[in-house]
Amino acid sequence: MNLAIDAIKKQTFDAIVVGSGVSGGFAAKELTEKGMRTLVLDRGKQLDHITGYEPTYKDPWDFKYNGLLTQEQKTTHPKLARDYPYNEKSQNYWFNDSDSMYKEEKRFDWFRPNIVGGKSIMWGRQSYRLSDIDFEANLKDGIAIDWPIRYKDIAPWYSYVEKHVGISGEALGLPQLPDSDFLKPMDMYCVEKEARVRIEKAFPGRNLTIGRVANLSEAKKAQLEIGRSQCQYRNKCNLGCPYGAYFSSQSCTLPPAAKTGLMTLLPNSLVSEIIFDNQKQKAKGVRVINTITHEVKEYYAKVIFICGSTVSTTALLLNSTSSRFQNGFGNDSGELGHNLMDHHFRIGASGVWEGDEDKYYFGRRANGIYVPRYRNIGNDKRDYVRGFGYQGGGSRQSWNRGVNDLSFGADYKESMTKPGPWTMNLGGFGETLPYHENKMYLDKTAKDKWGLPIVVFDAEFKENERKMRIDMLNDAKEMLEAAGFKNIRAYDNGCYPGMAIHEMGTARMGRDPKTSVLNGNSQVHAAKNVFVTDGASMVSTSCVNPSLTYMALTARAASFAVGELKKHNL
Known part of the structure; x- marks a missing residue:
């Protein structure tokens, strides 16, 4: 009996964090720094900072196919091979299709990393705040439900996160895109500067700025103290950065958590379900499958942060059934798995600039330009709701411009x-x-290699998005024309949910437990010691990259959770 008690003690922590990516890494940092003995569980394999980024130390000619996929890889990875994230250089960072099975009633591209740190290693690093225009949009448009928070609730946490992460960018003072606590902006190229002047003159209200990016244009004390240094302009970010020059869990949040001595990190640990204590009406722990040995263990904690990334988080909640939650953990509203969202993109225009051929740029800037949303702002009214922004940039063509040229x-x-x-x-x-009706659910008749039910996707872009895409294409073309570019090519390469890798929703926040899964503090309504702070919690998407918001929500929730524990409310 004493042996059993000792085993349970070893498997008991103050907090458990599921996932170690953008959200999970921040949860680990915040909870440990507040004195919580924290267990971090990730189903991916260990990836050590600096030494683990094997592909980043190679030159292009060191790869057999220079990053392209073989026909065999396309055959064995039919879903991963659909788009750019999976390639010869980064292939070891992603799950094989056979280990990441899912079904599609409608096409959905689900990219799942197989590494500690998750997508924080490969993310695009574009970092923007949501505004009250975003937080109030559902209420004003009469769509879905209202956010239970406003910009003022999260603004201090944006600042808190930004000072640690390091966001370079330019202040614009726009209500639709609040400014961050910026490091100095990266420089724009000559054609981008000229395009900015001409576009802003031709279209008052449209702004062109340098991207707001989580790459250190300069390293401040907060970053230097954890071993980071400024961006080296190599633009190999999706392979891992040994300089710690961009935000990743490995460089930015897991090291401070480890430094406290309070973090236990277990890779290869697939959390299969949350264990609910019917007597206490709260979660008491999680059940974990070792992905290599298939051994099953239980771990216990006072609070649990679910940060597995939208789809995996909701799959875990749906699979966590009990006499109290027969349709999924916290699913009293029936909304769990619904309201699945992603951004739509792969549309715009490109053009050629005549002149300035005596000018070039230094290095490989790991950033581009950004045009903030201007549609349905102020007096602008369209036949659709919400809006879009543009990412992109200028560059000089290289030798491969001659690939299809027959000259000699x-x-x-x-x-x-x-x-x-x-x-x-x-x-x-x-x-x-x-x-x-855009949703994901579990097919409990089909199981993966660990015996867990497979996710099924049923989501699509609809009429509002289709109408918006008309402006997205035409506006890009007219801006380049006004800026003086030639040979302009407008394009729509088509888009399916999941492609932007900004999946959100499925366990949304709200004020009413009858219409939402979480409250405004990121707590599951019916189990207050369980927090969800990744993309699953989002009520709407805005049109900006969402990761900065996940970090801010996580830091905010961690502070709240520790405060509630001290008050004996959890």
Whole structure:
């Protein structure tokens, strides 16, 4: 009996964090720094900072196919191979299709990392605040439910997070895109600066700025103290950064958590369900499957943070059934799995710039430009609701511009050794509305290799998004025309949910337990010691990249959770 008690003690912590990516890493940092003995569980394999980023130390010629996929890889990874994130260089960071099975009633591209740190290693690092225009949008438009928080509730936490992460960018003072606590902005290229002047003159209310990015344009004390340094302009960020120059869990949040001596990190640990204590009406722990040995263990804690990324988080909640929660943990509202959202993109325009061929740029800037939302702002009214922003940038064409050129001779070869003309691209990112019928659910008749039910997706973009895409294409074209670009090509490469890898919703916040899963403090309504702070908690998407908001919500929830524990409310 004493042996059993000792085993339970070893498996008992103050807090458990499921996932170690953008949200989970921040939860680990905040909870441990507040004195909580914290267990961090990640189903991915260990990836050590600096030494673990094997692909980043290679040159292009060190890869057999220079990053391209073989026909065999396309056959064995039919879903992962659909789009750019999975390639020869980054292939070891992602789950194999056979280990990440899912079904589609409608196409959904689900990219799942198989590493500690999750997508924080490969993310695009674009970091923007939501505004009250976003938090109030559902209420004003009469769509879905209202956010239970406003900008003033999260603004201090944006600042708190930004000072630790390091966000470079330019203050604009726009109500639809609040400014961050910025590091100095990265420099724009000559064509981008000229395009900015001409676009803002031709279209008052449209602004072009340098991207707001979680790469250190300069390293402040907060970053230097944890071993980070400023960006080296290598632009190999999706392979891992040994300099810690961009935010990742490995460089930014897990090291401070480890430094406290209060973090226990277990990779290869698949959390299969949350254990509910019927007597106390709260969660008491989690059940975990070792992904290698298939051994099952239980771990216990006072508070549990679920930060597994939207789809995995909701799959865990749906699989956590009990006599109290027969349809999924915290699913009294029936909304769990519904309101699945992602941004729609892969649309815009590109053009060629004549002149400035005596100018170039230094290094490989790991950033682009950004055009903040301007549609349905102020007096602008469209035949759709919400809006979009643009990402993109200018660059000089390289030797591969001649791949389809039939020219030959010494002069032609010589010309290919020099940079080609300047070009510029504007690619739109649009908001998707929270539709109840866009959902994910579990097929309990089909199991993965660990015996867990497989996720099924049933989601699509609808009429509002289709109408928005017309403006996304036409506006990009007219801005490049006004800026003086030539040979402009407008494009719509098509888009399916999941492609932007900004999946959100499915366990949304709200004021009413009858229509939402979480309250305004990120707590599960019916089990207050369980917090969800990743994309699953989002009520709407805005049109900006969401990761900064996940971090702010996580820091806010961790502070609240520790405060409630001290008050004996959890």
